[in-house]
Amino acid sequence: MWLKLPDVIWYNVTCYLSTNDIIHLSQTCRFLFDCISNSNRFWCHLIRVRFGRKVLQRYTIDLFQQSNDDYELYRHIEQETDIRYEYEAIPKDFFRFKGWWPKINAAEYRFGFALVRSYRFYLQRLQLKMAVTEDRFRLQVRYSHKFNNEKLNPYRNSVLLSKLLFYYLYDVKRLMSIDGSKATHRIFSHVMPGKYTVVWRIQLDNPRAGLWHEQHVEFTSLPEYGELAVSSWTNKIIKSKWELNGTNWFHETMGTIIVYDISNVYVALTYYHSRPFGMRWDYVDLKITV
């Protein structure tokens, strides 16, 4: 009898359920499996309920219909000689960097390469669209938090696209313990096209937390195929954060990046001379926005 309820009602019920409960419900019988787990309509509905109409439009329709045909943008980079000329042409204020500048012939060369790529996209940004093909998405999608990518592998081609997309959106995109030393960075791998706000979790130890003299600490997020975001903190800003939060951990939005194609996103916290004192940070999140 219960299975005679129309799909719409089950969709409505699942608005109130966690993902685990939804999966349990879909495993009860063939009808509910077809109605929920095996239905593109259902996953699109769930994306709309959880993330809103605009995200649904972008991730289920727009991304797969658009394409960039300027292949020059994707030109290969393997060695520094390939791009030395391009690298040197990047104006120093593009990065708005006061301190550290990533080199292409040092330990941080990947970061430097990404900078060159990002600058190519920056120059072309007005003609660019966020685009990806279904095959590449299926092949490259990775989940970072609580999901098991190994188990996904045999199913990459058979799982519904909309279900993979829901889990991609639902997945917490988080990197733990960003190192503070000068040239290190962490990488979000295979980030889908879209707009993301970069959120850092930070704590200040004491009211005198800050930097030496007139220095800056910079929070950088650099997608290979997209536009970067840099937030620069001075002592004045750190002081105001102390007044707001005291010794509590707090979340701070450090700009919005735009990704045009599946990218690695490089995240770094950099400073010129000395590490900011009395300041701790433990993770960075990428949050999907529109």
Next chain:
Amino acid sequence: MATNVEETYLYSSPTTFKVSSKDGEIFDIDDSFINQSKTIKNMLNVLDIADNHMPIPLQNIKGTMLNAAIVFCKYHKNDLLSIPDDEDEDDFERDAYEPRRSDDISEWDKEFIKQFTVEEGTLFDIIMAANYLDIKALLAVGCKTIANMVRGKNSDQVRQMFNISYDPPGEGLNTPRNSVTSKESGDNQLLTTQEKESRCKTPSPELMYD
């Protein structure tokens, strides 16, 4: 005083109509019901009924359910505006990792829905009625109640609760590891749900979760 007079005037002469249920019972409905039930509202717009002594037939709904829906709408006639039309919201403040709340059913609604949960099957009827009449608030209460029943249960428990017999979902992500073979499936039809469950392993846990 003036406002009071106006109010009494408004409420003493509501537009009432008659509806008849599947089993021939006839009910009076007033504004509170018409405003909340989109189906009836549309019906009245389309039909343009001048003679409100002829009952509108609602062939899909039992008398008891129709009565309950009318009671529900009478109680909720004033909070019409407070129900958000959440179809179009793009709310980024809300945490996308959390489902919508379903523990916010009001006391009155809880009592109201209780009469349907005690007797097998009537919750189903009231939800179908709410769906047919397109009464958003009632449908929400019904769906929340089902959600609360399903929450935290595994597939076996859900099957038991809804009295669903287990048919393996076939090829796909959720295929149970030890699915019933074709040879067994023949005699399976003769077994009760519980016996079947004891023979089949629980379906594999969700693939992508650890």
